[in-house]
Amino acid sequence: MALYMDIHHKVEGLTEDAVAGAHARDLEVQDKHNVKYLKYWFDEGSGKVFCLVQAPSKEAAAAVHREAHGLEADEIIEVQEGV
Amino acid sequence: MALYMDIHHKVEGLTEDAVAGAHARDLEVQDKHNVKYLKYWFDEGSGKVFCLVQAPSKEAAAAVHREAHGLEADEIIEVQEGV
Numbered sequence: 340m341a342l343y344m345d346i347h348h349k350v351e352g353l354t355e356d357a358v359a360g361a362h363a364r365d366l367e368v369q370d371k372h373n374v375k376y377l378k379y380w381f382d383e384g385s386g387k388v389f390c391l392v393q394a395p396s397k398e399a400a401a402a403v404h405r406e407a408h409g410l411e412a413d414e415i416i417e418v419q420e421g422v
Numbered sequence: 423m424a425l426y427m428d429i430h431h432k433v434e435g436l437t438e439d440a441v442a443g444a445h446a447r448d449l450e451v452q453d454k455h456n457v458k459y460l461k462y463w464f465d466e467g468s469g470k471v472f473c474l475v476q477a478p479s480k481e482a483a484a485a486v487h488r489e490a491h492g493l494e495a496d497e498i499i500e501v502q503e504g505v
Binding site: 344355358362378380391422 | 425438441442461462463465467468470472474499500502503504505
C-alpha cells in the first residue's frame with residue numbers, strides 16, 4: 340500500500356456540503372478497491388481539494404473517485420509522510 | 423488562525439533527510455511568527471512537498487520558511503479540513 344496526495348485544481352461550485360457528500364461516497368465505495376481515503380482539505384473560494392489516500396496504486400485511488408462521484412483528481416502524487 | 427496547505431512544486435535534490443532537516447528548522451523558527459507547521463508530505467522522485475500549517479496569515483507561514491531555510495512554497499492555499 341502506498342500513500343498519495345491527490346489534487347483537484349478547480350471543482351466548479353464547490354461547497355463544504357458538496358465535498359463532504361462526495362467524500363462520504365468515496366468511503367462507501369473504497370473497500371472493494373482496497374483503498375482508504377484518509378483526510379481531505381478544501382478551499383471553497385478557489386475550488387481546490389486535496390485528498391490524502393492510501394491505495395495499492397494511483398489507478399485504484401482514481402477508480403474510487405470515478406465510481407463514487409465522477410470527480411477525478413487532476414494530479415495524484417505518491418508521497419511519504421514526514422515525521 | 424487559519425489553516426493552509428502549501429505546495430513546493432519541485433525542490434531540487436530533495437531527500438527524506440533534507441526535508442526532515444528543513445522541517446526541523448521550521449519548528450525552531452515558527453513560534454516567533456505565531457505559526458505551527460503541523461505535517462508534511464513529500465515525494466523524492468518529483469521533488470514535491472506539501473506542508474499543512476496553521477498560521478495567522480499566508481505571509482506569516484511564508485516568513486517561517488524564508489527564515490528557517492529559504493525554501494519558500496510556490497503556492498499557499500487557505501483550506502478547511504474535511505471531517
